[in-house]
Structure formats: structure tokens, C-alpha cells
Amino acid sequence: xxxxxxxxxxxxxxxxxxxxxxxxxxxxxxxxxxxxxxxxxxxxxxxxxxxxxxxxxxxxxxxxxxxxxxxxxxxxxxxxxxxxxxxxxxxxxxxxxxxxxxxxxxxxxxxxxxxxxxxxxxxxxxxxxxxxxxxxxxxxxxxxxxxxxxxxxxxxxxxxxxxxxxxxxxxxxxxxxxxxxxxxxxxxxxxxxxxxxxxxxxxxxxxxxxxxxxxxxxxxxxxxxxxxxxxxxxxxxxxxxxxxxxxxxxxxxxxxxxxxxxxxxxxxxxxxxxxxxxxxxxxxxxxxxxxxxxxxxxxxxxxxxxxxxxxxxxxxxxxxxxxxxxxxxxxxxxxxxxxxxxxxxxxxxxxxxxxxxxxxxxxxxxxxxxxxxxxxxxxxxxxxxxxxxxxxxxxxxxxxxxxxxxxxxxxxxxxxxxxxxxxxxxxxxxxxxxxxxxxxxxxxxxxxxxxxxxxxxxxxxxxxxxxxxxxxxxxxxxxxxxxxxxxxxxxxxxxxxxxxxxxxxxxxxxxxxxxxxxxxxxxxxxxxxxxxxxxxxxxxxxxxxxxxxxxxxxxxxxxxxxxxxxxxxxxxxxxxxxxxxxxxxxxxxxxxxxx
Amino acid sequence: xxxxxxxxxxxxxxxxxxxxxxxxxxxxxxxxxxxxxxxxxxxxxxxxxxxxxxxxxxxxxxxxxxxxxxxxxxxxxxxxxxxxxxxxxxxxxxxxxxxxxxxxxxxxxxxxxxxxxxxxxxxxxxxxxxxxxxxxxxxxxxxxxxxxxxxxxxxxxxxxxxx
Numbered sequence: 001x002x003x004x005x006x007x008x009x010x011x012x013x014x015x016x017x018x019x020x021x022x023x024x025x026x027x028x029x030x031x032x033x034x035x036x037x038x039x040x041x042x043x044x045x046x047x048x049x050x051x052x053x054x055x056x057x058x059x060x061x062x063x064x065x066x067x068x069x070x071x072x073x074x075x076x077x078x079x080x081x082x083x084x085x086x087x088x089x090x091x092x093x094x095x096x097x098x099x100x101x102x103x104x105x106x107x108x109x110x111x112x113x114x115x116x117x118x119x120x121x122x123x124x125x126x127x128x129x130x131x132x133x134x135x136x137x138x139x140x141x142x143x144x145x146x147x148x149x150x151x152x153x154x155x156x157x158x159x160x161x162x163x164x165x166x167x168x169x170x171x172x173x174x175x176x177x178x179x180x181x182x183x184x185x186x187x188x189x190x191x192x193x194x195x196x197x198x199x200x201x202x203x204x205x206x207x208x209x210x211x212x213x214x215x216x217x218x219x220x221x222x223x224x225x226x227x228x229x230x231x232x233x234x235x236x237x238x239x240x241x242x243x244x245x246x247x248x249x250x251x252x253x254x255x256x257x258x259x260x261x262x263x264x265x266x267x268x269x270x271x272x273x274x275x276x277x278x279x280x281x282x283x284x285x286x287x288x289x290x291x292x293x294x295x296x297x298x299x300x301x302x303x304x305x306x307x308x309x310x311x312x313x314x315x316x317x318x319x320x321x322x323x324x325x326x327x328x329x330x331x332x333x334x335x336x337x338x339x340x341x342x343x344x345x346x347x348x349x350x351x352x353x354x355x356x357x358x359x360x361x362x363x364x365x366x367x368x369x370x371x372x373x374x375x376x377x378x379x380x381x382x383x384x385x386x387x388x389x390x391x392x393x394x395x396x397x398x399x400x401x402x403x404x405x406x407x408x409x410x411x412x413x414x415x416x417x418x419x420x421x422x423x424x425x426x427x428x429x430x431x432x433x434x435x436x437x438x439x440x441x442x443x444x445x446x447x448x449x450x451x452x453x454x455x456x457x458x459x460x461x462x463x464x465x466x467x468x469x470x471x472x473x474x475x476x477x478x479x480x481x482x483x484x485x486x487x488x489x490x491x492x493x494x495x496x497x498x499x500x501x502x503x504x505x506x507x508x509x510x511x512x513x514x515x516x517x518x519x520x521x522x523x524x525x526x527x528x529x530x531x532x533x534x535x536x537x538x539x540x541x542x543x544x545x546x547x548x549x550x551x552x553x554x555x556x557x558x559x560x561x562x563x564x565x566x567x568x569x570x571x572x573x574x575x576x577x578x579x580x581x582x583x584x585x586x587x588x589x590x591x592x593x594x595x
Numbered sequence: 596x597x598x599x600x601x602x603x604x605x606x607x608x609x610x611x612x613x614x615x616x617x618x619x620x621x622x623x624x625x626x627x628x629x630x631x632x633x634x635x636x637x638x639x640x641x642x643x644x645x646x647x648x649x650x651x652x653x654x655x656x657x658x659x660x661x662x663x664x665x666x667x668x669x670x671x672x673x674x675x676x677x678x679x680x681x682x683x684x685x686x687x688x689x690x691x692x693x694x695x696x697x698x699x700x701x702x703x704x705x706x707x708x709x710x711x712x713x714x715x716x717x718x719x720x721x722x723x724x725x726x727x728x729x730x731x732x733x734x735x736x737x738x739x740x741x742x743x744x745x746x747x748x749x750x751x752x753x754x755x756x757x758x
Contacts, residue, residue, distance in 0.1 A: 158670070159670075160669050160670035161598075161599075161600040161650070161669070161670030161671070161672075162600060162650065162670060163598045163599075163600060163650060163670075164598075177637075179598075179637050179648070179650065180635055180636070180637060183600075183635040183637075183650050183652070184635055187633045187635060187652070187667060190664060190666035190667055190669070191632070191633075191664065193666065194664055194666055262597070263597040263598045263599045263647075263672070263756070264596075264597050264598075265596060265597075265598055266596065
């Protein structure tokens with residue numbers, strides 16, 4: 001159309017043509033544009049994908065237009081529908097994280113294993129020594145011992161310039177400058193090619209392998225590139241073929257970059273993948289076996305750590321359990337746990353208070369099936385007022401009195417039995433002596449005193465013994481008086497009434513024993529009572545008699561026949577040892593066989 | 596990074612190695628020197644536009660009797676003929692080398708007249724000036740001892756290589 005515009009103005013019949021055109025096309029081509037507009041959607045829809053494809057192929061800026069649109073769309077979508085996006089991404093991210101964690105763990109295990117194996121095993125130490133002897137680095141020595149061969153470094157070199165295009169290596173610690181190695185290698189090759197060329201027909205001589213005692217450089221030559229690998233160990237034959245294939249592949253893949261090469265090595269960075277494949281290695285058979293064992297050292301290490309930790313925790317738990325178990329001894333009556341603590345790795349130490357009546361510690365440990373060797377006990381004595389211990393003490397006391405029996409009513413003992421008066425008194429004394437025992441006097445009450453008439457009357461020996469006991473009680477009685485007085489005091493009256501009881505019994509017994517008895521009541525005084533020196537002796541004589549007579553009179557009042565009583569005054573009893581203690585009346589029962 | 600190979604050539608004793616030593620830190624194994632007649636160093640030159648790594652091939656022992664290893668020039672982006680301004684013989688030898696190189700290569704060349712710190716022993720004659728200066732892109736008067744113009748030489752070389 002535009003061509004028509006340009007060519008027509010000079011043509012004849014211009015005005016007619018203009019008119020014709022405006023008739024067909026309308027003003028300013030309005031008829032055509034309106035027709036196209038009507039079907040615009042359909043027409044564009046038909047070809048939009050193909051059009052985009054063609055533009056992309058031409059590569060002139062379609063990306064520049066599309067990228068901002070796509071970015072904006074994604075941004076909007078993420079901010080408005082973040083939930084959905086999380087949903088889409090979640091499975092992917094989860095898998096990524098899992099994969100990276102797994103990779104990290106396995107690498108960690110392997111590294112730990114390598115470290116332990118190389119550092120602590122006998123072999124590792126021996127190798128270190130040998131590497132030191134040989135003057136090479138430990139890792140190199142390990143490689144030489146473990147591998148039949150191993151590619152340490154691979155270079156891709158531009159043949160013409162000797163410029164290094166790319167290189168990969170096993171470890172980063174190698175200090176060699178790959179750029180310079182690359183240049184020197186090319187120079188050496190040039191040197192060799194030039195020096196050893198025999199004739200033009202044979203063509204160029206090229207280096208294929210440079211070999212030292214334990215190091216080899218394998219050079220694979222392509223039309224434009226050199227592939228060089230540095231090996232330790234003995235390289236097998238088939239490796240050369242493998243390199244040839246790789247070199248050809250790189251040539252094919254980077255044909256354009258190689259022919260247009262102008263020193264820019266960045267274009268060749270992606271050859272790393274192919275070069276990595278050339279980092280070949282083969283383990284020695286014995287090393288292969290070792291590596292099949294998996295990271296055994298690391299696992300062993302982990303097991304040991306876990307084992308020790310586990311045992312330690314186990315001991316701790318056991319110790320605490322023992323501590324708790326033994327602390328139960330505090331529940332036993334008469335035992336108080338003062339202090340309980342763990343001691344050392346396995347032992348527990350206790351300090352306890354223990355009543356002598358309480359269960360013995362050893363016995364308790366045996367009864368609980370505990371290990372006595374692990375328990376250190378420091379024991380101190382004390383008296384416990386626990387009812388069960390009081391009961392034990394009471395039982396022990398009562399064991400000495402076979403006539404007394406005991407019944408328990410809710411921890412309160414009820415005693416019963418028949419004992420002699422003396423035994424009853426002894427029992428009372430013993431009961432009072434039991435710590436913590438209350439109502440001892442109430443307890444003693446139900447115990448009856450054995451009356452004399454219950455004694456076997458026919459046995460004169462028993463009767464005689466009873467008589468002797470009473471006589472002894474009478475003889476040991478003394479009553480005291482105030483200075484210069486003959487009045488019988490309160491205390492003396494009590495004594496005298498007791499004595500009257502004994503005397504009555506004695507008189508009864510003497511009748512059965514066919515004895516004659518009599519009580520001699522002897523009054524005495526000390527010298528301190530007299531005021532006048534002339535009549536003092538006489539006064540004391542009469543005072544002592546008065547005292548004896550008063551005692552006699554009291555006994556008569558108690559119902560004793562005066563016939564049995566004989567009161568005499570002893571006067572002053574002058575003894576250095578008695579001092580003022582001689583103001584008393586003493587008694588003596590006398591007996592003899594009746595005629 | 597762009598890498599370019601350049602070669603240094605010149606008669607014995609003109610100070611090629613010293614020139615490189617002045618320019619490059621660290622010397623790469625001098626022991627190769629005697630065996631194969633080349634010593635290689637590298638240096639990164641930072642130009643305004645980009646960095647260029649120069650691989651500097653220092654070719655040793657060139658004189659009119661033994662010639663030189665033409666193969667070492669292969670792939671080079673430029674080369675340098677070095678002469679000594681205290682010995683006019685070095686210029687003669689330098690021009691001889693230039694002739695030999697031109698037989699195998701047509702890459703750009705520059706001329707360095709070294710030892711500018713010492714007394715000048717010769718000058719270009721008019722005809723020499725017309726004849727030789729056409730063969731070189733540029734000429735520098737340097738001193739490996741003082742470092743005078745050394746940086747400039749390699750900067751110029753880097754720019755030359757990029758063209």
C-alpha cells in the first residue's frame with residue numbers, strides 16, 4: 001500500500017485514482033481499519049503464539065518486554081494468594097531440606113570417620129610417619145596407598161595459546177598455579193615437538209604422557225584443545241580412550257566458542273561437569289574392602305559416646321533410686337534420716353539417728369534386698385518415743401516378770417498378774433524407768449499382791465524365809481526425832497504403821513514356826529540436846545526412854561500386843577561418825593525357839 | 596576473565612627477565628629456563644573496561660646463531676622486541692629477530708629500548724627511524740632498574756591485545 005503511495009503521485013490520472021481509492025477504502029482507510037478492528041480479536045488469537053515464537057527466535061528484546069510483566073504477575077500473585085503459593089512450594093521445599101540434611105549428615109559421618117581412621121588408628125599413625133619420611137604430604141601418601149590410581153587435577157588447555165580454559169581438582173589445598181602449569185606444559189610440548197621431529201613426513205611429535213616415579217600427566221590432544229590429567233599411581237590403558245571421548249565431546253559442544261576464542265575463559269566454565277567426570281580413581285582391592293565396611297570408626301565412636309553417656313545416666317538413675325529406696329528407712333520407727341546424699345559414682349551416703357530398740361540397719365537392708373556395699377551409713381544413738389518402741393521396751397521389762405501378763409488395747413497395755421509385794425514394787429520402779437511410758441502408776445494397779453495366806457502353810461522353809469524378810473524390814477526401820485523432843489513426827493508415824501504391819505505378820509509367822517518373838521524398841525539421843533552440863537546425862541537418859549516409850553505406845557495403838565514390846569532408853573549414843581544423827585528410835589526383833 | 600598470551604624477545608643480556616621481574620611478583624621456577632628456553636609468568640592488568648590476564652612468555656637465548664622456537668609464538672596476541680640502549684649490537688640483533696618473527700607471524704609488535712637509566716650509546720639514523728618504526732605499533736624507553744615506563748608497556752600491551 002505504501003509502495004503504491006510513493007509511486008502514484010507522478011503517474012497520470014492521479015485525481016481519478018485518488019477518488020477511486022477514497023471510494024473503496026473510505027476516508028483515511030477507515031473502511032479497512034474498521035473491518036480489521038471488527039475481527040481483530042479473532043485474527044490476533046489465531047497467530048499470537050506463533051508470532052511470539054517467531055519474535056523469540058529473532059531474539060530482539062521479547063524477553064525485555066515479558067520479564068517485567070511476569071515478575072509483576074508473580075509478585076502480585078504471591079502477595080494476594082500467599083497461602084496457595086506456600087501450598088505449591090511446600091512439597092518441593094520439604095524435599096530440598098530433607099535432601100540437604102541427609103547429605104550433611106552422611107558427609108559429617110564420613111568426614112569424622114576419615115578423621116578418626118587417619119588420626120587414631122595404628123595404620124594412620126604409621127602412614128603419617130612414612131609420609132613424613134618420604135617428605136610428601138599426608139594426603140598424598142594416603143592417596144598413593146589407597147588408590148591404584150587417582151586423578152588429582154584435570155586441565156582443559158587452549159592448544160594454540162597455552163591458555164588454561166578450565167581446571168578441576170580434588171582438593172583445594174594444592175598450591176600449584178594451574179595457569180602457569182598450563183603454559184609450561186604447552187611450552188614443553190612445543191619444545192619436545194621441535195626438538196625430536198625426525199622428518200617432515202612423520203609430522204609433529206607430541207607428548208602423550210609425562211611420568212615420574214609416582215606421578216603422571218596424561219595429555220589428550222584434540223584439534224584445538226588439550227585435555228590434561230595429573231594422576232597418582234599407575235594409570236590403566238583404557239583411561240586414554242575415556243579422555244579422548246571427553247575431549248571430542250567438549251570440542252563438539254563448544255565448537256563455536258573454540259573457533260571464536262579470544263582469550264575469554266568464562267565461556268568454558270561450564271566444562272567443569274565434563275572435567276569432573278575425568279577425575280577418575282580406582283581403589284586398591286584392600287582399600288575397597290575397607291570402604292565397603294561403611295564408616296565403621298565413626299559409628300564405633302558414636303556408639304562409644306552413646307554407650308558411656310547411657311551408662312552414666314543409668315548409674316545416675318540407679319543411684320537416685322537407691323537413695324530413694326534407702327531413705328524409706330526413715331519410715332521405720334526409731335530411725336530418723338539426718339542427711340542423705342550421693343557419693344562418688346555409685347554409692348549413697350547416709351547419716352541417721354537410731355534408737356537401740358529400732359531395727360538394725362543391716363537387717364533392714366537385707367529385708368529390702370538392697371546392696372549393702374553401696375550404702376555408707378553413719379549411725380548415732382537416740383531415744384525415740386514412738387509407741388512401738390515403748391511397747392518393745394515394756395515387753396523387755398515384763399520378760400523379767402513371768403507372773404505378769406500383758407494385753408494390748410489400742411497401744412495401751414493392760415497388765416495383770418499376781419506377784420509378791422516386793423516384786424510389785426520392783427515392777428513399779430522398772431515401769432517408771434521406761435522412757436515415754438505414761439500412766440505407769442495406773443498400769444501397776446491391776447496387779448494384785450500375793451497375800452501371805454496363799455503361801456504354802458505347810459512349808460516351814462518358806463515360812464521361815466518370809467519371817468526373815470519381815471524381820472529384816474523391821475530391823476532396818478529407824479524413826480527420827482526433833483532435837484530434845486519425844487513427839488512422833490508425821491514421817492515416823494508412817495514408818496511405824498508399816499512396821500506394825502510387818503510385826504503383825506512376823507508374830508503370825510512365829511506362831512506357825514513355833515517361835516517366841518519380841519521387839520526391842522531402843523531410844524537414843526545425842527549430846528547436843530542438853531543445856532546444863534550437870535544433869536545432861538540424866539536428861540538424855542530419860543529423853544531416850546521417852547522416845548522409845550512413845551514409839552511403843554504408837555505401836556500399841558496400832559493393835560500390837562504390849563507383851564511383845566520392850567522399850568528401853570539407851571541414853572546418849574556417842575559416836576564420832578553419827579554426829580547429830582543419833583536422835584532416833586531403832587528396832588530389833590528377837591526370836592528364839594519356844595520351850 | 597580475558598587471558599592473552601604475549602611474548603618477549605630480544606638478544607641475550609638486554610634485560611628481558613629483569614623487566615618481567617620488575618613487573619611480576621614471584622618468579623616461576625627459573626630451572627625451566629635452561630632446559631626449554633622459555634619462562635612463563637602471569638600478571639593481571641586492570642584496564643578501565645575490564646581485567647586482562649597476561650601470560651608473559653619470556654623467550655631466552657635468541658641470537659643470530661641459534662634462532663628461536665617459532666612455536667612459542669603460536670597463539671600470542673602480541674610480542675615485544677627488547678633492545679639495550681647501551682649496546683648498539685643489541686639493536687642489530689633485535690632487528691634480526693624481528694625479521695625472523697615476521698617470517699612466521701604478523702601479530703602486532705612493540706619495541707622496548709631498555710636500560711634508560713644508563714647512558715645512551717646509539718641513536719636512530721634517519722633511515723633507520725623510517726624503516727623500523729613502521730614495523731612497531733609503539734616504542735618505549737624503559738628501565739627495569741627504576742621501573743620507569745614498565746607499567747605503561749604492559750598496560751599498552753593489554754589494550755593492544757583487546758583490539
